[in-house]
Amino acid sequence: MTNSKKYHHGDLTKSLLDSASSLIKEHGVESLSMRKLADVVGVSRTAPYHHFKDKNALLCALAEKGFYEQEELLCQLLKQTLPTADLFKQYVHLYLEYAQQHSETYDLMYGRVIWKAGTPTDSLVAASRQTFKTWIDWVEKLQQENILPADNSALRIGQTTWASLHGLARFYLDGIYLDKEDLSGMVDQMIKNLCRSPH
């Protein structure tokens, strides 16, 4: 009964994000409500509104955390000393693994809820831009090493390549046209598609 019931919570912002994160992981983002979240954290309905402007802002914060996580993961990979081709292969596998293991976060990061139905926070936009830039930079290197096609700008190739991965992730996550056991084979085929050399 050390900290059973003080008026001020301590670090509510962090608690909210943590609980929200595990709630959406378990029950999906559409069943997350501000009221339930507040209840789980042990605080009144409207307390969260002193830490996040509204629900959209909280979701944006979750997505932003996701971008940092994902970028950290991928940067970690790039530090390994492997042939670049193998590195790219692993990158693709890792990308889909992340989407799989953090599916709800992935949905927030790249999904409609924030980007179309809602309004992305400035700092979320910044984080996503940062991630995109890192990606494009790497694409440039991959083009130079003749792993990705060089018949267009790094931007274009980066866009189409990422779009392909994203489409795969979405079909898998939404469970349409893709059985779980198919995924591994699909990823391998996708890599072949993406890397197939032009001539």
Next chain:
Amino acid sequence: MTNSKKYHHGDLTKSLLDSASSLIKEHGVESLSMRKLADVVGVSRTAPYHHFKDKNALLCALAEKGFYEQEELLCQLLKQTLPTADLFKQYVHLYLEYAQQHSETYDLMYGRVIWKAGTPTDSLVAASRQTFKTWIDWVEKLQQENILPADNSALRIGQTTWASLHGLARFYLDGIYLDKEDLSGMVDQMIKNLCRSPH
């Protein structure tokens, strides 16, 4: 004042679908409520429930209509007498054009709301399967004519190819990492990616 206010509506099912369709087209699917829909159609809150089990069922019906529309559109294209390679190119353009012009329906057809958060109706599943099968059959032909890569089954190539298109559509529709004026260039690049011949 011919049909101003009779107790029975006439063809409420159709009216609901039509109004719902135009409502989501204008204001997005997340702002569609059964109550507002009923109000627009000029009927009481719960009348729609005599025609659709619940909101999910109504959305499924909209998605199903979308599948028929899309398939009709594509079948129409396939009847043209063009070199197969050009036909495929047009197919891709048409696919993205459909996604663009019926973005809300496209979201329902392939999105999370029905397939993950909700429960797809049996007849919706049937319609989507049908569409998928038609696609795979055509992929087989494209492989034989050496337009799509033949280094894997029609199923796999069909899955990855579609996933790529789908990813492009989603990035575009959700407005992340893709400016509108980039789309055309991206589609062309994507076609090159998909068609690039293996050797």
Next chain:
DNA sequence: TCGCAATGTTGACACCGTCAAGATAAGTTT
């Protein structure tokens, strides 16, 4: 120590999906 800003609370409002019970109309059987 005082006062203010940060953080928490309860109350209220306008929405939402949808169930239950009753009213009305159309269709079917006698």
Next chain:
DNA sequence: AAACTTATCTTGACGGTGTCAACATTGCGA
């Protein structure tokens, strides 16, 4: 034509949602 059944539509109600306004408590800097 009358009676019964079924499809359709209505109002009332319940529990859930996001979030605004007003008020209470606390911690911190002057």
